[in-house]
Amino acid sequence: MLYKRNPQLNKNGELIHLLSIEGLPRDTLTHILDTAANFVSVNDREVKKVPLLRGKSVFNLFFENSTRTRTTFEIAAKRLSADVFNLDIARSSTAKGETLLDTIDNLSAMAADLFVVRHSESGAPYLIAQHVAPHVHVVNAGDGRHSHPTQGLLDMYTIRHYKRDFSNLTVAIVGDVLHSRVARSDIHALTTLGAAEVRVVGPRTLVPGDLSHMGVRVFHSLEEGIRGCDVVIMLRLQNERMSGALLPSSQEYFKSFGLTPEKLRLAKPDAIVMHPGPINRGVEIDSAVVDGPQAVILPQVTFGIAVRMAVMSIVAGNEA
Numbered sequence: 001m002l003y004k005r006n007p008q009l010n011k012n013g014e015l016i017h018l019l020s021i022e023g024l025p026r027d028t029l030t031h032i033l034d035t036a037a038n039f040v041s042v043n044d045r046e047v048k049k050v051p052l053l054r055g056k057s058v059f060n061l062f063f064e065n066s067t068r069t070r071t072t073f074e075i076a077a078k079r080l081s082a083d084v085f086n087l088d089i090a091r092s093s094t095a096k097g098e099t100l101l102d103t104i105d106n107l108s109a110m111a112a113d114l115f116v117v118r119h120s121e122s123g124a125p126y127l128i129a130q131h132v133a134p135h136v137h138v139v140n141a142g143d144g145r146h147s148h149p150t151q152g153l154l155d156m157y158t159i160r161h162y163k164r165d166f167s168n169l170t171v172a173i174v175g176d177v178l179h180s181r182v183a184r185s186d187i188h189a190l191t192t193l194g195a196a197e198v199r200v201v202g203p204r205t206l207v208p209g210d211l212s213h214m215g216v217r218v219f220h221s222l223e224e225g226i227r228g229c230d231v232v233i234m235l236r237l238q239n240e241r242m243s244g245a246l247l248p249s250s251q252e253y254f255k256s257f258g259l260t261p262e263k264l265r266l267a268k269p270d271a272i273v274m275h276p277g278p279i280n281r282g283v284e285i286d287s288a289v290v291d292g293p294q295a296v297i298l299p300q301v302t303f304g305i306a307v308r309m310a311v312m313s314i315v316a317g318n319e320a
Helices: 026-044 068-079 100-108 124-131 149-163 181-192 222-226 250-257 297-316
Strands: 057-062 083-086 114-119 137-143 170-174 197-201 217-219 231-234 272-274
Touching (some): 026 149, 026 181, 026 297, 057 068, 057 100, 068 114, 100 114, 100 124, 124 137, 137 297, 149 181, 149 231, 149 272, 170 181, 272 297
Parallel strands (some): 057 083, 170 197, 231 272
């Protein structure tokens, strides 16, 4: 049987696309986090630019709505001195029936160097990465329910910033895990980086039944799931991806799985609270927690710029 190389890596094991955290070695993840650390200080400069992608063209293709991800990718590319083009999907030829790959071919003919792709279909960034020319790079900004690798990486950067070492950490991922590409990326990243224990917490209807192979512990009680945790990652209820009545009501959900200051006291006193956004206050998390001293939700957004700068600079610097 022939060994099939990870499509994200070239023959030298260097990152040429970022499609998923799954399958990437620890050294690759650590290299991205270390590179991001060097970019954090760019935010404090008078001129917030470095020339690493000068002359490169970055196309943001967001087939799903986004605020934080799209904006931070655009900021990151501009701080790397790239030329940035945001495709208006609603007014593009895809709305007239043009296929995804035909759209990619036409944009490639405009000398695109890097595509940042967010798509409702799982696997769309993989399809594009297999289709583009060897010198063109693809970064997955979220595909269906599959993966959100840069969110996973910025979450890891945030955890490392506040907790330093993963090896002694207990991390709880709470909420709508079933529909969350962020949860999958976080689980793969945490296990690869050597977290001591990864917990998944949520109602039975919102926790997939195939998590045993991922090395996580499953809890269906918020109180039990976050007890003694170092990090609590709250997830948004993704009503747009749900079919059928998976929950009685958002009020009932908050009663059982909403993070309040009282419940947070069950975690370690210095536990940090994270959320990928957008936040539904009073549904998955209480405003007192969002605005409280243990929340690091806004720093996540800030670190996301540096992480996305790191990813784009690394993939664009490696040859297929």
